[in-house]
Amino acid sequence: MNDQGAYKPFTYYQLMETSLRELLVEKGILSDEQVNAEVAAMRARQPERGARVVARAWTEAAYKKRLLANATAACEELGLEIPGLHLVAVENTPQVHNAIVCTLCSCYPRVLLGIPPDWYKSRNYRSRMVREPRAVLAEFGLRIPDGTQIRVHDSTADMRYLVLPMRPKGTEDWDEARLAGIVTRDAMIGVAVPTVTGG
Amino acid sequence: MIERGHHDMGGQPAGKVERTEHDYPEWERRVDAMVQLLRTRRKITVDELRKNIEALPPEAYDRLSYYEKWISSLTQTLIQRGVITSDELGRKMEQVEQRAKAG
Numbered sequence: 001m002n003d004q005g006a007y008k009p010f011t012y013y014q015l016m017e018t019s020l021r022e023l024l025v026e027k028g029i030l031s032d033e034q035v036n037a038e039v040a041a042m043r044a045r046q047p048e049r050g051a052r053v054v055a056r057a058w059t060e061a062a063y064k065k066r067l068l069a070n071a072t073a074a075c076e077e078l079g080l081e082i083p084g085l086h087l088v089a090v091e092n093t094p095q096v097h098n099a100i101v102c103t104l105c106s107c108y109p110r111v112l113l114g115i116p117p118d119w120y121k122s123r124n125y126r127s128r129m130v131r132e133p134r135a136v137l138a139e140f141g142l143r144i145p146d147g148t149q150i151r152v153h154d155s156t157a158d159m160r161y162l163v164l165p166m167r168p169k170g171t172e173d174w175d176e177a178r179l180a181g182i183v184t185r186d187a188m189i190g191v192a193v194p195t196v197t198g199g
Numbered sequence: 200m201i202e203r204g205h206h207d208m209g210g211q212p213a214g215k216v217e218r219t220e221h222d223y224p225e226w227e228r229r230v231d232a233m234v235q236l237l238r239t240r241r242k243i244t245v246d247e248l249r250k251n252i253e254a255l256p257p258e259a260y261d262r263l264s265y266y267e268k269w270i271s272s273l274t275q276t277l278i279q280r281g282v283i284t285s286d287e288l289g290r291k292m293e294q295v296e297q298r299a300k301a302g
Contacts, residue, residue, distance in 0.1 A: 015295055016292065020274055020277070035232045042231060103210075123261075127211040
């Protein structure tokens with residue numbers, strides 16, 4: 001990745017980033033190595049992490065119970081660090097479909113899903129998801145039956161949500177790894193549901 | 200009556216959700232990395248960052264990209280904390296820009 005030192009024309013904010021970073025390095029507050037290591041760690045945080053949690057909950061009833069009771073602890077059981085925040089898993093059932101949003105900014109279960117997609121941070125999603133979720137989900141191609149209640153969870157800096165989707169029919173004999181393969185990021189945000197084809 | 204903040208948009212009318220995604224360029228990832236590192240070192244809190252993002256004028260809030268808001272807010276927070284001064288930053292930005300021009 002290393003494009004440090006190659007000073008091509010900058011935008012104002014890129015210039016600010018480079019300048020701030022150099023000042024912090026000069027002051028001994030950060031080092032370039034630490035910044036690079038953090039960027040690498042960030043790349044490693046992908047939705048596959050959340051998918052592991054979901055697949056475990058689908059295959060082990062006791063784990064699912066622990067996940068719903070205390071998602072932070074249940075993730076840590078799988079070796080996933082959840083630094084300093086309260087994580088809540090919300091379970092989809094035939095009666096209730098859950099979805100997450102952060103109306104004020106962009107809070108998101110980053111440790112499990114990585115950096116949020118652009119649309120999650122967009123004005124249109126943030127504004128409308130809490131007012132007309134059924135219409136917004138339809139725009140994602142997800143039609144929730146009229147008889148199913150939709151519950152939208154507004155995240156905060158200290159409390160993040162993860163949607164535990166329903167295990168699709170036809171996966172009864174699948175093992176955990178194969179199940180994890182169909183759990184998409186969007187399914188864990190609640191704007192999609194897992195399908196046997198993984199689509 | 201308390202006026203609603205510009206960032207406080209939950210429930211407001213808005214358009215269709217465009218399902219946009221982009222691959223984050225390195226400088227944006229480094230902004231994110233600096234924020235995480237400074238948080239764990241307790242040099243900043245997430246609440247300060249959020250406060251400084253929310254303090255952006257509505258015009259800037261809408262115009263700036265996500266990580267442009269973050270770097271503006273992070274810089275502002277570190278100036279408020281006295282970790283850096285705006286003079287230092289100004290000099291450094293000039294220096295980096297000169298270096299960029301010199302290629």
